[in-house]
Amino acid sequence: MINELLSKNLAAAVRSLGKSAENLYELRIRIGKPIAAVDRYGTAATVYRACAEDIEYALNVASGHSVYAVSEQLLRGYISYRGGVRIGVGGEGVRAGGRLTALKNISSLNIRVPHEVKGCADTIKEIFVGGLKNILIIAPPGAGKTTLLREMTRRFSQKERSILLIDERGEVAAVSEGVSALDVGDYTDILTGVDKTLAYENVIRAMRPDMIVTDELFGGEDIKSISEIVRAGVFVMATVHARGIDELKNTSFGEVLRVFDYFVILERVGSPIFLMQNAKFRIADF
Amino acid sequence: MLSLIAGAALFVACLYGGAGIRRYYKVRSGYFEEINNLCGMLIDEIANLKTPLEKILENFTFLKRGEIVRQIDAYRTLLKTEVIASRESVMKVVDSAYLKKEEKLILTDFFMLLGRSHAESQIVNIKHYKLKFEEIGAKAKEAYRVQGALAYKLGILLGIALMIIVV
Numbered sequence: 372m373i374n375e376l377l378s379k380n381l382a383a384a385v386r387s388l389g390k391s392a393e394n395l396y397e398l399r400i401r402i403g404k405p406i407a408a409v410d411r412y413g414t415a416a417t418v419y420r421a422c423a424e425d426i427e428y429a430l431n432v433a434s435g436h437s438v439y440a441v442s443e444q445l446l447r448g449y450i451s452y453r454g455g456v457r458i459g460v461g462g463e464g465v466r467a468g469g470r471l472t473a474l475k476n477i478s479s480l481n482i483r484v485p486h487e488v489k490g491c492a493d494t495i496k497e498i499f500v501g502g503l504k505n506i507l508i509i510a511p512p513g514a515g516k517t518t519l520l521r522e523m524t525r526r527f528s529q530k531e532r533s534i535l536l537i538d539e540r541g542e543v544a545a546v547s548e549g550v551s552a553l554d555v556g557d558y559t560d561i562l563t564g565v566d567k568t569l570a571y572e573n574v575i576r577a578m579r580p581d582m583i584v585t586d587e588l589f590g591g592e593d594i595k596s597i598s599e600i601v602r603a604g605v606f607v608m609a610t611v612h613a614r615g616i617d618e619l620k621n622t623s624f625g626e627v628l629r630v631f632d633y634f635v636i637l638e639r640v641g642s643p644i645f646l647m648q649n650a651k652f653r654i655a656d657f
Numbered sequence: 658m659l660s661l662i663a664g665a666a667l668f669v670a671c672l673y674g675g676a677g678i679r680r681y682y683k684v685r686s687g688y689f690e691e692i693n694n695l696c697g698m699l700i701d702e703i704a705n706l707k708t709p710l711e712k713i714l715e716n717f718t719f720l721k722r723g724e725i726v727r728q729i730d731a732y733r734t735l736l737k738t739e740v741i742a743s744r745e746s747v748m749k750v751v752d753s754a755y756l757k758k759e760e761k762l763i764l765t766d767f768f769m770l771l772g773r774s775h776a777e778s779q780i781v782n783i784k785h786y787k788l789k790f791e792e793i794g795a796k797a798k799e800a801y802r803v804q805g806a807l808a809y810k811l812g813i814l815l816g817i818a819l820m821i822i823v824v
Binding site: 378424435438439440442 | 707708709774776779
């Protein structure tokens, strides 16, 4: 999948590292800088330095030669590509009328490839016993939150339960043309590419889910919405960037922590890849 | 007998010549009508659905034939092979015996801008080109109506005249 995004020079540079593009977890491209490639064995940097054409090539492929189709995503700092690949972008913002209207001169990309690790939630299998619960997965970036969320969604998805996955960035289920590329269960409805807050407001009545699953809560409206959803009798499973509960207590998340029945804390141990396969989970009642 | 055959051959040749010139004007007129339709479709699809360019072009050419379909197919192939299409390559794509030099340059610029900016900018630019194409298309239509018909009639008349002279 990631191979399609690489220009000839870039693909050759990655090959020169002895890494297969198909096995990469992450590829960081910055104009004029070496390319950093991350796979399960760690990070390596190329001698080759990326140029503007390498970035334009990847953006052209990812957007299907249609910048207009991804411009709203670009304003949020990423582009979703098929197969759940997410391309983070760095560049210069253009402001008009006090708001960000475009991103130009894109100078860096972070191509992240999702990985499906079935069984990665086995160490916390007791969480799946006794029905649905409100769960918050807490982890620092790169620790495997989304992988764990995907697996837990799959495990919770059973015929007597209706799960609604709000996959704003398309990373969890990797829906392409209406079909999910990654397994999130047979009884999961997926709403992809829609703002979380907009989704919360509109889908609860229409879809009548028993549980709403969403990735990467950010604060503000997300927190307000979570409280409202739980009050409405719908369970929530979500992820958040943090190193632990204590770190969240002193932030805007402090108030909403009480609505969760369980916290799953995913700690970074060694390289992110090592974590993906040997995740250390701790279940803590609040 | 031989002169009769020669006269008939000259008549047919003149007739085909006239029809060929008329066809040239007809293709040009049809071309600009179609590229205007393409602009309309691009504006609608980009403004309302943000449909990817490849899909718009595919839908536009579905069950169609002609010069514009040939160009669009070549352009789609170019995007797949080159990914970052150069101006020279796009110029080759738009090259056509039915288009004038300045029209080819306008069309090259038009294809070069597609998909390269955010929706509002795309729509403004495509509308600008649509106006240009409408203007050229109106002239091409008029040329087909006047010059195309004239060439066809002159072809017939010349054929008859040559036939009379030879016979």
